[in-house]
Amino acid sequence: MNISLRQLRVFVAVAEVLSFTRAGEALGLPQSSVSTQLRELEEVLGLRLFDRHTRMLRLTEAGAEILPLARKTLADLDAVVGSSAELKTLGRGRVSIAASSVQAALVLPRVMRDFAQRHPGIRVELFDVSQDEVLSMVHSGAVDFGLGTAFGSGHQELGMRPLWHESFFAVLPEGHPLGARRDVTWRELLGEPLIGPRQGNPVRNVLDFALAAEGLVLNLRHEVSLPLTIAGMVEGGLGIGILTSSMRQLAHAFQLKLLPIHRPSIQREVVLVLHTGRSLSPAAKQFSDALIASARTEAKANGRPARR
Structure with missing residues (x-):
């Protein structure tokens, strides 16, 4: 299973605003790239993460269960990066x-x-x-x-x-x-x-x-x-x-x-x-x-x- 950090960040961003357009704006990505990253993540997981309707986007039950895990993974990674920066700059x-x-x-x-x-x-x-x-x-x-x-x-x-x-x-x-x-x-x-x-x-x-x-x-x-x-x-x-x-x-x-x-x-x-x-x-x-x-x-x- 090969899941990228970008895919996780896209998933969390979309889940928070329930919009491809606004998630792309927050991440600095075009809507097409957001859609592609999310589709590839769903294919790797073998799960549908969102129910898509004409004017509405909603997390599926699987998406709701995975969301906190994705948030924790990204938070842990950010903590590692922050710690390494502090170590490098002798902050600790x-x-x-x-x-x-x-x-x-x-x-x-x-x-x-x-x-x-x-x-x-x-x-x-x-x-x-x-x-x-x-x-x-x-x-x-x-x-x-x-x-x-x-x-x-x-x-x-x-x-x-x-x-x-x-x-x-x-x-x-x-x-x-x-x-x-x-x-x-x-x-x-x-x-x-x-x-x-x-x-x-x-x-x-x-x-x-x-x-x-x-x-x-x-x-x-x-x-x-x-x-x-x-x-x-x-x-x-x-x-x-x-x-x-x-x-x-x-x-x-x-x-x-x-x-x-x-x-x-x-x-x-x-x-x-x-x-x-x-x-x-x-x-x-x-x-x-x-x-x-x-x-x-x-x-x-x-x-x-x-x-x-």
């Missing part, structure tokens, strides 16, 4: 993001606030998870994209869009002997009780790879999953924490001192994590563009080269 929509706890707490809120002011009809849903979960959530399609640490080529169907680099710092409790220093080397730190990310974590992988190239091995006294836990354990006197520069605000809140670590100077790259097999919705694309623009503005303000 949804964006879902998975981000490591640091980025979720210290980077994304400002971007979300500015985005909400420009696009109040779009809902942004943020999942603050571990680095590993960022990759798995993007891969499974649970979120539109992720924000996390650069990873190797072993993750099929995942791609990266570089955003910025972050340096590593030693985080010291109040009164620590190293607190008088301006910086510290990795070799000097390796003899201290250290607190940092667990093995297998993307941030830990960056550290292990860079230190191994210098013949150094990172042995941590305490391995944890979340940067907040590292800061809390340092504040509690359990050792020296290893955190990135994005944690500066949190470390200051705990009244901890940050020392740059050199020899070697190690950086981790923060990236957008994307699924290569799926395109972003207009709303998600707009938010990712806003995040990229924010990263460039932040890099320029801090004298860092913008990532492309």
Whole structure:
């Protein structure tokens, strides 16, 4: 059965005014086209929809039963078209993001606030998870994209869009002997009780790879999953924490001192994590563009080269 939308619109228009001429005027169609469309619809359905008399047009019983169904079909289609137009023009929509706890707490809120002011009809849903979960959530399609640490080529169907680099710092409790220093080397730190990310974590992988190239091995006294836990354990006197520069605000809140670590100077790259097999919705694309623009503005303000 092949029924066209034009046939349904003609049928509803004629049923509402009971006149081929006035229905044609409302639709911008000649009377002959209205008659043809209606006749073809009746042939497809195998039903007579109107009783035709010399000066009168009346719905048949079958036509009266089909009319509300035709109206609903057209209304549903108009709703779909209207919704797609709103999605395209960012009048409404949804964006879902998975981000490591640091980025979720210290980077994304400002971007979300500015985005909400420009696009109040779009809902942004943020999942603050571990680095590993960022990759798995993007891969499974649970979120539109992720924000996390650069990873190797072993993750099929995942791609990266570089955003910025972050340096590593030693985080010291109040009164620590190293607190008088301006910086510290990795070799000097390796003899201290250290607190940092667990093995297998993307941030830990960056550290292990860079230190191994210098013949150094990172042995941590305490391995944890979340940067907040590292800061809390340092504040509690359990050792020296290893955190990135994005944690500066949190470390200051705990009244901890940050020392740059050199020899070697190690950086981790923060990236957008994307699924290569799926395109972003207009709303998600707009938010990712806003995040990229924010990263460039932040890099320029801090004298860092913008990532492309």
